Structure formats: C-alpha cells, structure tokens
Amino acid sequence: MSAGPAIILVRPQLSENIGTTARAMLNCGLSDLRLVGPREEWLSDRAIAAASGADRVLMAARCFDDTASAVADLNRVWATTGRDRYMVKPVDTPREAAAAMRTVIAEGGTCGVLFGPERTGLENDDVTIADTVMTVPLNPDYCSLNLAQAVLLISYEWYQCAAPATLPAMTKGADDCGPVAKEKLLTFFAHLERELDECGFLRVADKRPGMIRNIRNIFQRAHLTGQEIQTLHGVVHELATYRRKKGEAQG
Amino acid sequence: MSAGPAIILVRPQLSENIGTTARAMLNCGLSDLRLVGPREEWLSDRAIAAASGADRVLMAARCFDDTASAVADLNRVWATTGRDRYMVKPVDTPREAAAAMRTVIAEGGTCGVLFGPERTGLENDDVTIADTVMTVPLNPDYCSLNLAQAVLLISYEWYQCAAPATLPAMTKGADDCGPVAKEKLLTFFAHLERELDECGFLRVADKRPGMIRNIRNIFQRAHLTGQEIQTLHGVVHELATYRRKKGEAQG
Numbered sequence: 001m002s003a004g005p006a007i008i009l010v011r012p013q014l015s016e017n018i019g020t021t022a023r024a025m026l027n028c029g030l031s032d033l034r035l036v037g038p039r040e041e042w043l044s045d046r047a048i049a050a051a052s053g054a055d056r057v058l059m060a061a062r063c064f065d066d067t068a069s070a071v072a073d074l075n076r077v078w079a080t081t082g083r084d085r086y087m088v089k090p091v092d093t094p095r096e097a098a099a100a101m102r103t104v105i106a107e108g109g110t111c112g113v114l115f116g117p118e119r120t121g122l123e124n125d126d127v128t129i130a131d132t133v134m135t136v137p138l139n140p141d142y143c144s145l146n147l148a149q150a151v152l153l154i155s156y157e158w159y160q161c162a163a164p165a166t167l168p169a170m171t172k173g174a175d176d177c178g179p180v181a182k183e184k185l186l187t188f189f190a191h192l193e194r195e196l197d198e199c200g201f202l203r204v205a206d207k208r209p210g211m212i213r214n215i216r217n218i219f220q221r222a223h224l225t226g227q228e229i230q231t232l233h234g235v236v237h238e239l240a241t242y243r244r245k246k247g248e249a250q251g
Numbered sequence: 252m253s254a255g256p257a258i259i260l261v262r263p264q265l266s267e268n269i270g271t272t273a274r275a276m277l278n279c280g281l282s283d284l285r286l287v288g289p290r291e292e293w294l295s296d297r298a299i300a301a302a303s304g305a306d307r308v309l310m311a312a313r314c315f316d317d318t319a320s321a322v323a324d325l326n327r328v329w330a331t332t333g334r335d336r337y338m339v340k341p342v343d344t345p346r347e348a349a350a351a352m353r354t355v356i357a358e359g360g361t362c363g364v365l366f367g368p369e370r371t372g373l374e375n376d377d378v379t380i381a382d383t384v385m386t387v388p389l390n391p392d393y394c395s396l397n398l399a400q401a402v403l404l405i406s407y408e409w410y411q412c413a414a415p416a417t418l419p420a421m422t423k424g425a426d427d428c429g430p431v432a433k434e435k436l437l438t439f440f441a442h443l444e445r446e447l448d449e450c451g452f453l454r455v456a457d458k459r460p461g462m463i464r465n466i467r468n469i470f471q472r473a474h475l476t477g478q479e480i481q482t483l484h485g486v487v488h489e490l491a492t493y494r495r496k497k498g499e500a501q502g
Binding site: 023024026027028029052053054093095136137138139142143144145146149152153156159160192195196199200201211214215218219221222223224225227228231232234235236238239240241242 | 274275277278279280303304305339344346387388389390393394395396397400403404407410411443446447449450451452462465466469470472473474475478479482483485486487489490491492
C-alpha cells in the first residue's frame with residue numbers, strides 16, 4: 001500500500017461508522033486509520049460487517065487517548081469542518097488538500113486528516129491542532145454528509161490526484177478491437193452507396209454528394225472495429241437480398 | 252434547483268439505498284431521481300429515515316417500468332459499471348463525464364446516469380442504452396462502493412465542475428444538431444431490428460441478443476442528430492421497400 005494520509009476519527013460515536021470509514025479508505029488505497037477515544041468497541045461485529053471486506057484496515061486501526069497524541073508523528077494536518085469556526089486559518093477544498101498532501105508525501109513528509117464526532121463535528125481545540133481547515137463545497141441549502149461519506153470524498157480526491165489516467169478511452173469488445181484501417185471503412189461505404197444508388201435513395205443528383213457525406217460522417221464518428229464493419233456489411237446485404245428474394249417469390 | 256443530470260436507479264433492491272441516494276444527490280444540488288422497477292416501496296419509513304432530510308427528492312422520484320422509458324427524454328446517458336463489459340463503448344471517469352454533462356446542459360440538452368442493482372450492477376442491455384460507460388478509478392485490489400457512495404462521487408464531481416467547458420464537443424452541421432432525445436434513437440432501433448428480423452439477419456436465436464447490442468452500440472457511439480436519424484430511417488426503409496418493389500416488378 002502506498003503512503004497516504006492518516007484518517008483520524010476523533011471521538012466517533014458509532015462503531016458501524018468506523019467500519020464504513022475503513023471501507024471508504026480502502027477503496028481509495030488508504031490504510032492508516034487512527035481513532036481518538038472511540039465511544040464503542042471498533043472491532044464489533046457491526047463494524048466488521050460494515051467494513052464489507054475492508055477489515056484489514058479496521059484490524060490495523062490504532063487508538064489514542066487524545067488528538068495531540070494521534071497527530072504527534074505527522075508533518076501536516078487538515079481539520080474537516082462544515083461550518084465557519086471564526087478562526088484565522090487557511091481553508092482548502094479536498095482537491096486542493098489532495099494536491100498539497102501529494103507534495104508533502106513526495107518530500108518525505110507525512111500527513112493526516114481529522115474528522116469530528118458524527119453529531120457535533122470537531123471541537124475548536126481539535127481544529128486548532130491542524131494547519132489547515134478542509135471544507136467540501138456542497139449545496140449550501142442542504143449539506144448533510146455522514147462521516148464515512150466525508151472520508152470517502154476526501155480519500156477519493158487523494159486517489160484521483162495520484163492515479164495516472166488508468167482508464168482506456170474505450171471499453172473493448174472481446175476481439176478485433178484495434179482501430180480499423182480506413183480501407184475497410186471505405187469498402188463498406190462503397191457497398192452501402194452502391195445499394196443506395198440501386199434502390200433509388202440517392203436518386204436526386206443535386207443532393208447526392210451531401211447525403212453521402214452525412215451518411216459517411218455518421219459511421220466515421222462511431223470508430224468502427226473490423227468486426228462491426230463485417231456486421232454492417234451483413235446488415236446491408238441481407239436487407240437487400242431478402243427483399244429481392246421475397247419480391248421474386250411474390251412475383 | 253439548477254438543472255443537473257437525472258440519477259436513474261435500475262431495479263434497486265433496498266429502499267434504504269434509495270433514501271441514501273436521495274441524500275447524496277441533494278448534497279450536490281441534484282433532484283431528478285428516477286427508479287426503474289424498484290423491488291421495495293421507496294417511500295417506506297426506512298427510506299425516508301435514510302434520506303435524512305432529503306425526502307423532497309424521494310417524494311418527487313418517478314417510477315418507470317423499463318430503462319428505455321426512464322431515459323426516453325434524455326439526450327445523453329452514461330452507464331456506471333465496475334467491470335469490463337466487452338462492448339466497444341467510450342469510457343469516462345466521473346470527472347470527464349461531469350465536464351461533458353456541463354456542456355450538454357449548457358447547449359440546452361438533458362442527461363442522466365444509470366446505476367444497476369446493488370448485487371449485480373447493470374445488465375448488458377441497460378449498458379447498451381447508454382452513450383458512454385462511466386467507471387470510478389479506485390484501488391484495483393479493493394473496489395467496493397455501495398450504491399449511494401457511487402451516486403455521491405458522481406454527483407460530487409458534477410457539483411465541483413462549476414463551469415461548462417468552453418469548446419463544444421463536436422463541430423456542428425447546418426441544422427437540427429442538438430443532441431437527440433433517446434426516444435428517437437430507440438424508435439430507430441425498433442425499426443431497424445424489425446426489418447432485420449424480417450429479412451432473417453437475426454434468425455439465430457442464441458446470437459440475436461448479442462448482435463442487437465453490437466448494432467445498437469455502433470449507433471450510440473455516433474451521437475446522432477435528429478436529421479441523421481431521419482436519414483437512417485430512410486436508408487433502412489428504402490433498402491427494404493425498393494427491393495420488394497423491384498422483386499415484384501421482376502416477378
């Protein structure tokens with residue numbers, strides 16, 4: 001597990017929320033969970049069930065008597081708050097904080113984020129221990145994250161700030177998914193346009209060039225694979241052939 | 252409430268998760284909640300308690316019989332998936348999708364995000380209805396978001412992405428180039444598939460569902476305009492009709 005910020009829950013009330021916090025953390029590659037004076041036993045069955053497979057984070061959690069001890073080894077600490085504390089302190093969004101954490105860690109330092117009790121949030125004395133306040137920008141008319149959701153958003157920003165662009169631009173089918181050489185596409189266009197000429201769809205000479213361009217653009221935008229071009233050849237061929245046969249049979 | 256994407260829960264299993272989804276949405280200023288075939292009553296006491304004050308979103312939720320009806324009025328749809336579906340479809344991170352949604356909405360369009368049932372995720376047929384797949388980049392060794400957490404992360408990115416991207420996603424043709432409502436695309440699919448059934452292209456029952464998905468994905472990727480859909484109706488109709496006439500004439 002790569003080094004990331006410690007997640008520090010100050011006086012959490014419900015063990016279930018400690019479990020869901022562990023789950024949120026591990027989703028984003030974090031594993032350093034610290035608890036200050038938890039009210040309930042955090043290895044309860046409910047906490048382990050709530051961790052949903054992330055119990056290795058729960059098992060490794062460390063417990064401290066007070067906030068100062070919990071942050072003693074850290075170089076830089078953020079305090080999450082949802083409301084103004086009337087203190088003169090810098091404020092970061094989670095995205096700004098994530099970038100700053102990356103810098104601290106890249107320079108060999110350590111950092112952590114403080115979260116207060118579910119009902120009341122951090123006390124001012126805990127906020128004072130932090131370098132910086134962190135507030136999640138949310139709907140000012142309804143701002144009600146639970147503890148694990150707040151941990152998730154902040155952990156998520158940390159992970160995104162690190163994650164190289166891991167997603168490919170497109171999901172792949174099972175086979176034959178490389179970008180196709182244009183030659184195959186042009187062969188399909190020729191087939192389609194031959195059939196459209198024959199059936200009379202392109203019969204108005206003035207409009208023919210524009211219509212062909214429009215149809216070609218539709219299929220260009222789809223970034224077709226070789227297999228898909230084969231499918232489209234089949235569609236055009238069968239629509240035509242069957243009609244011909246049917247016509248003959250009727251005639 | 253400003254216009255934002257619709258959040259569409261497909262066959263959600265637990266009413267409590269519908270409540271926590273409403274809460275996650277309202278935190279990020281979203282209010283258009285749509286349910287496709289929910290297993291439980293979504294105005295249950297448990298759902299309302301889980302919504303934690305966001306019950307106005309829950310009360311205004313609309314219920315649909317199938318996914319196609321739920322997206323019929325939308326111009327652009329994302330399908331959330333955690334695993335590869337072996338379809339050829341573009342993939343966005345939530346951040347990329349948020350920027351694209353802002354552009355769609357700034358141009359007067361509407362959009363939505365599909366979420367599958369808790370246990371199984373979206374079925375392939377539901378993914379096929381979407382333009383684009385959305386996957387949250389997370390720890391590859393432990394990736395276990397619950398439904399409301401996935402909704403939260405995606406809604407959060409939408410909220411953070413305050414400004415629309417300045418460049419439109421695509422150069423425009425002369426007329427009727429807004430993104431088209433899904434209903435028109437689904438009507439075209441029905442027309443095309445009816446003709447393909449009749450001509451025998453889809454005669455192998457085992458292969459039919461996969462072939463239909465592949466063909467739908469081709470046209471989803473093209474982001475068709477209303478005019479282009481009309482053109483494609485014409486292509487399919489004339490390929491079919493003329494053959495019939497020609498056959499008759501020959502016969």
